[in-house]
Amino acid sequence: MSRPVVLVGAPGSGKSTTGALLAERLGVPFTDVDTEIEQRAGRSIAAIFADDGEPAFRALEEQVTAELLERPGVLSLGGGAVLSPVTRAALRGHRVVWLQVSAATAVSRVGLNEARPLLLGNVRGRLIKLLAERTPLYAEVATERVETDARPPEEVVELLLAPE
Numbered sequence: 242m243s244r245p246v247v248l249v250g251a252p253g254s255g256k257s258t259t260g261a262l263l264a265e266r267l268g269v270p271f272t273d274v275d276t277e278i279e280q281r282a283g284r285s286i287a288a289i290f291a292d293d294g295e296p297a298f299r300a301l302e303e304q305v306t307a308e309l310l311e312r313p314g315v316l317s318l319g320g321g322a323v324l325s326p327v328t329r330a331a332l333r334g335h336r337v338v339w340l341q342v343s344a345a346t347a348v349s350r351v352g353l354n355e356a357r358p359l360l361l362g363n364v365r366g367r368l369i370k371l372l373a374e375r376t377p378l379y380a381e382v383a384t385e386r387v388e389t390d391a392r393p394p395e396e397v398v399e400l401l402l403a404p405e
C-alpha cells in the first residue's frame with residue numbers, strides 16, 4: 242500500500258480506535274494527526290487552542306495533514322480537518338472513509354472530555370452544530386462511508402477489510 246487509508250468524521254466517530262485496529266489488521270503503521278501535532282508542538286491540543294487560538298491550530302493541522310498524507314498506512318484526521326479547502330483538495334485521489342455518527346452517540350462517546358476545546362460548555366449543542374456544518378464537507382471528501390452508531394470499531398474494521 243503506497244498511500245494511506247484516511248479516516249474522517251466528527252469527534253466521537255471512532256477514528257482513532259478504528260484506525261489503530263485497521264492498521265494492525267493490515268500490518269501497516271497508524272498515524273493520528275492530533276497525536277502528531279501534540280508531539281511536534283510539545284503541548285496538548287487544548288493548550289494550543291488556549292495559547293495560540295483556533296486559526297493557529299488549523300494552520301498547523303493543515304500543514305501536518307498534508308505531510309502525513311504522503312506516508313503509507315492508516316491516517317486518522319482531526320474532526321475539523323475538512324474545514325480546510327487545502328486539505329479537502331489534498332484528499333482527492335485517496336481512499337477516504339467517513340465514519341458517520343449521530344450527535345447522540347458522539348455525546349455518549351466523547352462525554353465531558355476536556356481534551357476537546359471546541360466541545361467545552363454544551364457538548365451536545367456544539368456537536369449538533371458541528372455535525373450540521375461539516376456533514377456536507379465529510380460527504381465531499383469521502384470515497385466511502387460507514388455508519389458507526391450501532392457498530393463497535395471491530396465490526397467497522399471488518400467492513401473496511403471486506404472486498405468491495
Ligand code: S3P
Nearest residue numbers: 251252275286319320321357358
Ligand atoms: C476538532 C477535533 C479534534 C481536534 C481538535 C479540533 C474539531 O479531533 O483536532 O480538538 O474541530 O472537531 P478529534 O476529531 O479526534 O476529536
